[in-house]
Amino acid sequence: MTGAPPTAPADPLGELAHRMDGVIAHAVHPDEIAAVLESDGMTDDHIRRTYGRADSFALAEALYERVPRRYPEPSPPAADPWWTGLLGCLLRGLVFALPGLAYVPAAPLLKGAALGPLLAGALTGWAWNQALSHRAHSWLALGDRPAALRCLRTGAAVGTLLSTAAAVVSAGPGQWHAAVFASAQALYVSAATALLVLGRERALLYALLPTAGATALTLLDDLPPWSRSALLAASLAAATVLAVGLGAGTLVLYTALGDVLAGRPGAAVAAPAAVALTLSMGPAEWLLRRFRDGTVAGLRVSTALGEFRRCTAAVLAECLCGYLAILFVLAVAGTVLWPGAPAFGGVRSATLLLVGAVLWTGLLLQSCGAANQVAAVCAGAAAVQTLALLAGTGGPAIVGLCVAAASASVLAVLVRVLLGRATAHRL
Incomplete structure (x- = not known):
């Protein structure tokens, strides 16, 4: 009679090794395995009866010998939260600068316009949209994109209305054309804010192509008023459609419009200082992130507060000097390339570099949680300069230099x- 084939005797040690394979393979010493066995409640008596070993340590050694080592691969380095590509930052700088070209083809349309409506609308929109951008980014950081979209949709509309109201209130008799331009500018800034918050720099760049084309055609040949208006309106409409589905600002405006305040409006409409400051915002953003990356690295390697402060100071000096060098080169290039641009030297260059230092250090402090202090310094500086100009104290250039120097020092x-505090650089 043929019976069933005999079964192999059970291998309790093999079964245990299979069940604890991950723990055993990753262990660097048998004692790690013994600790796991004891934590599972295995007594020495149970181990002797079931596995034929004297105690948990002997059983752990047997398991350690049976299973080959398979140490896990080291975890990849954590993503650098401050890393950003240079090309993306340069693109953002270009997007910041191109809207300023609108003043070139719009110059005949703004002939005789007062600065009041333009400045009021621009400052109101700048302040509002900075706050709107911060709020929307906060929602995005929490992972609530629908809330960020609702914030941008409502905030952009309110910002446009507020800027338009400020321009209309500031407009005098016969200044309706300046108020209309300021209103269109407010609508563009609101749309651009939404696109930039959502990472749509390329879309905004494409929307600005009609304005860039109008500027190029204006420099090559005179354009009739209707074509100037049409090209500018095309950029405005494109930015608006794509977007659907104050303190430091005043310092920049005073720097860019210094010739207007001095009585030379023609040269200031496209002052190289304004173009340089705007274009430099892309490299400024990249250098800001580079500074934060350097300080985070300093936190990892420093063993004393003094060492960390020296590391932070070195990175700060490198980034700030790099930004000012870029700003200087852009200003010199603008002066050389722009016909009729005022000479760049002396007081003008010193003021520009000081304003640049104010902007970059202000952005740095804001990113480290000191936005209120920065706002107080810049708003105070803007108020002092405004009062000095209204009172006719000294020349605008000297006033601007003194105010910028004081702000940069503070x-x-x-x-x-x-x-200098490590807690200011937390992620």
Whole structure:
């Protein structure tokens, strides 16, 4: 009679090795396995009866010998939260600068326009959209994109209305054309804010192509008023359609419009200082992130507060000097290339570099949680300069230099005090 084939005797040790394979393979010493066995409640008596070993340590050694080592691969380095590509930042700088070209083809349309409506609309929109951008980014950081979209949709509309109201209130008799331009500018800025928050720089760049084309055609040959208006309206409409589905600003405006305040409106409409400051915002953003990356690295390697402060100071000096060098080169290039541009030297260059230092250190402090201090310094500086100009105290250029120097000095002290603390650089 043929019976069933005999079964192999059970291998309790093999079954246990199979069940604990992951733990055993990753262990660097048998004692790690023994600790797991004891934590599972295995007594020495149970181990002797079931596995034929004297105790948990002997069983652990047997398991350690049976299973080959398979150490896990090291975890990939954590993504750098401050890393960003240079090309993307340069693109953002270009997007920031191109809207300023609108003043070239629009110059005949703004003939005789007062600065009041333009400045009021621009400052109101700048302040509002900075706050709107911060709010929307906060929602995005929480992972709530629908809330960010609702915030942008409502905030952009309110910002446009507020800027338009400010321009209309500031407009005098016969200045309706300036108010209309300021209103269109407010609508564009609101749309651009939404696109930039959502990472649509390329779409905004495409929307600005009609304005760039109008500027090029205006420089090559005179254009009739209707074509100037049509090209500008095309960029406005494109930016608006794509977007559907104050303190430091005043300092920049005073720097860019210094010739207007001095009585030379023709040269200031496209002052190289304004173009340089705007184009430099792309490299400024990249250098800001480079600074934050450097300080995070300093936190990892520094063993004393003094060492960390020296590391932070070195990175700060490198980034700030790099930004000012870029700003200087852009200003010199603009002066050389732009016909009839005022000479770039002396007081003008010193003021531009000081304003650049104010902007970059202000952005740095804001990113480290010191936005209120920066706002107080810049708003105070803007108020002092405004009162000085209204009172006719000294020349506009000297006033601008003094105010920029004082602001840069105060912010430098804030940087030294606030950024010397490791807690200011938390992720």
